[in-house]
Amino acid sequence: EAGVAQSPRYKIIEKRQSVAFWCNPISGHATLYWYQQILGQGPKLLIQFQNNGVVDDSQLPKDRFSAERLKGVDSTLKIQPAKLEDSAVYLCASSPRGGEKLFFGSGTQLSVL
Amino acid sequence: GNSVTQMEGPVTLSEEAFLTINCTYTATGYPSLFWYVQYPGEGLQLLLKATKADDKGSNKGFEATYRKETTSFHLEKGSVQVSDSAVYFCALTRGGATNKLIFGTGTLLAVQP
Numbered sequence: 001e002a003g004v005a006q007s008p009r010y011k012i013i014e015k016r017q018s019v020a021f022w023c024n025p026i027s028g029h030a031t032l033y034w035y036q037q038i039l040g041q042g043p044k045l046l047i048q049f050q051n052n053g054v055v056d057d058s059q060l061p062k063d064r065f066s067a068e069r070l071k072g073v074d075s076t077l078k079i080q081p082a083k084l085e086d087s088a089v090y091l092c093a094s095s096p097r098g099g100e101k102l103f104f105g106s107g108t109q110l111s112v113l
Numbered sequence: 114g115n116s117v118t119q120m121e122g123p124v125t126l127s128e129e130a131f132l133t134i135n136c137t138y139t140a141t142g143y144p145s146l147f148w149y150v151q152y153p154g155e156g157l158q159l160l161l162k163a164t165k166a167d168d169k170g171s172n173k174g175f176e177a178t179y180r181k182e183t184t185s186f187h188l189e190k191g192s193v194q195v196s197d198s199a200v201y202f203c204a205l206t207r208g209g210a211t212n213k214l215i216f217g218t219g220t221l222l223a224v225q226p
Contacts, residue, residue: 004156033214042117042202042216043157056213091157100145100164100206102214104156 002026004105006092012111018080021108025074025094031055032069033102034077035091043091049075050097079110087112115140117203119217126193126224134188134220136177136203144205146170146179146186147214151200160188160201193224 005024013019025032030051035043046065048056051072060067064083069075079086089109093102120135138144148160148170161170166181175190186203203217 040218042204042218043214044216045213048213093157100147100162100212101159102157104158106154106156 004092004094004103006090006105006108008108009106010109010111012113013082014113015084016081018078019082019110020076020078021090021092021110023075023077023092023105025092026103028096029094029103030072030097031095032075033091033093033095034067034075035093037089037091037107039088046077082110082112084112086110115144115205115207115215117205117215117217119201119203119220122200122219122221124220124222126222128195128224128226129192130224132188132190132193132197132222134201134203134222136186136188136217138184138186138203138205140184140205140207142207143181144207146177147204147206148175148177148186148188149202149204149216151202151219153199157202193222195224195226198222198224 032049034046037043046060047067049069052069067077089107091107093104095102116139145164147162149157150160151157161172163170163179169178177188200219202219204214
């Protein structure tokens with residue numbers, strides 16, 4: 001079966017610019033997650049969707065980050081404006097109906113200069 | 114709050130050596146415990162899990178036992194191979210509506226031939 005697809009693979013921007021990441025989960029997976037992984041740290045959950053509704057966005061910096069999952073399938077994470085500290089790998093994951101096994105994409109590596 | 118603490122890396126071993134990567138957790142109640150692995154250039158993938166005290170998770174020669182009395186979930190393998198070189202993440206989830214995965218900081222394992 002096809003895995004979780006993410007794009008782009010790499011992105012370099014200057015601070016105060018905006019950027020968007022895209023994720024297509026495994027077909028049929030109801031739950032979609034966005035994680036932020038800063039170098040040397042473990043992944044941190046930013047937002048969790050169940051179908052197209054938000055279940056948890058408690059650690060999402062809502063003044064600059066936004067995410068949507070239209071039609072309960074693919075998702076977009078946006079940062080506007082970006083800060084230096086947003087440099088990280090952004091991981092998308094999916095699971096069937098919030099199951100304990102998450103399937104991760106390869107991530108988008110963001111560098112903010 | 115809920116958290117996971119892993120031994121710092123990198124861990125460098127020769128092929129066929131015995132591996133232990135320590136992991137301890139802090140959580141209320143009875144979390145489920147996981148080890149995820151990230152091979153170079155790939156996404157995170159579930160290696161093994163245990164859902165209750167004294168359970169042993171195993172996969173690909175790796176094992177970890179859920180020890181409630183010591184709040185630990187140490188990863189072990191009797192004989193490592195070069196192909197085991199990767200970053201290993203310990204994680205927990207407390208279940209509930211969000212079933213959020215909380216990760217440790219990761220331990221880099223480098224196996225030399």
